[in-house]
Amino acid sequence: MATGDLATADMVLNIGPQHPATHGVLRLALTLDGERIVRADPVIGYMHRGAEKLFEVRDYRQILVLTNRHDWLSSFGNELGVVLAVERMLGMEVPVRAVWLRTLLAELNRVLNHLMFLGSYPIELGAITPIFYAFREREEIQAVMEEISGGRMHYMFNRVGGLKEDMPAGWPDRARAAVRRVRVRVRDDIDALVRGNEIFRARTRGVGVLSRELAEAFGVSGPIARASGLDVDLRRDEPYLAYADLPADVLRVVTRTEGDCLARFECLLDQVYVSLDIAEHCLDVLDSLPVGPINVRLPKVVKAPEGETYAWTENPLGINGYYLVSRGEKTPWRLKLRTASFNNVQVLAELLPGELLADMVAILGSMFFVVGDVDK
């Protein structure tokens, strides 16, 4: 507080909903005492599209279109949650080729997502260069994703029972080459440019420390939780797809204990290498698999039997879950969506008070969220 001889008044400062620092329409109502934040309220819902309600009037294939879009940076992971839930309800056996190809594409999608934040986070701290490198690498992988699925962001490639199509001839080699190029260039360019940079470290080290307890209390997940020492990764802890068959030296879980912005950024950066390793391993396995189908022939109308299930996956930004309740119709009776960004943003109310206003952008940016994923 101020010295006492001067009467001070708290100031309420609105960051957003239209503000370049919030990448999207998140609004932060900050109460300031001078330069210091005393209260922070994330105001969400400016981009609410009623995704859960829309799910209820669409069949499972049409739902995939929507799940592609609530977190537009992890479309493949989102599709995956829904199809896994429906397949579990139907007791459907997914062909082994589809399982490995899904794992591969999920990891490539994770790299794409992380590269976005690896580029945009330095921008928020005033470094413009890394985003160009990040986007060059994104382009590399997007080209690979476009060749197999036809889409660069909204893949629409999962189907209940497998994937839409198999890999085009020559694609595995092109994917492998892209993975190799990206790995080298992430290491030599983005990593070399940002990780050791004094200005970047000064802006992020010890800033916005998220304790493990707080992360647990708010249900924070993904790289942000792992940067606080919360060692949870569904790929290892509750394996879905082919993650259980990955050797432990391929599926490494990146953790940090510091919980500050730098730790969160480094978690993201190191996870890119892990994902690229997993992708390469999947490509090798896919090469060795025998001839087989990529999907299951479906009836004209896919109806999940009456019942309920909860399918959660380790999305690039954290735990993404779908609670599917079906009454045996072709549309779900209820499809509850648990998104990673929603929980990760809520913790800002605890994280920001006490910090300086100048650090606000650094902390906000390091929570790595997609507003569409927050507002659903």
Added chain:
Amino acid sequence: MTQVPGKGLVHGLGVTLRTMTTRSVTQEYPHVRPDLPPRSRGVIALLEENCTVCMLCARECPDWCIYIDSHKETVPAREEGARPRTRNVLDRFAIDYSLCMYCGICIEVCPFDALFWSPEFEYAEHDLGFMTHERDRLREWMPTVPAPPADVLNAEPAKEVPS
């Protein structure tokens, strides 16, 4: 971490210097056309001759952006004693690309292969209202539809091979 002050910055400048000497990755788009893969979802083309007005695409579309009008015509009996047949005739087939989400469900459900993806993407307009494209425009995109790419060797062979 103890290191020489400014080492990270110098290192970063080294990256910049190295990148400066490499070839540019920018594609000069209007002058250089992008090389798009055959599966690219650019625009939906209509092969009108195959359409039987079954309305499946319009019904399955998640945002109902396909407009179909048709009428019934009576075809007189071909031979003595046979009944005259009725058949559907397409009056209007339009896709509103300002609503389309490019999911491809319409193409997937079409039982008579009347709809195809084309990588063509240059159909931007100045007004959303002009984004509804009628059947003659959709037909014009048919020549841009590429042949589907061959699959990898250990993929299951396709059940139907396009002639």
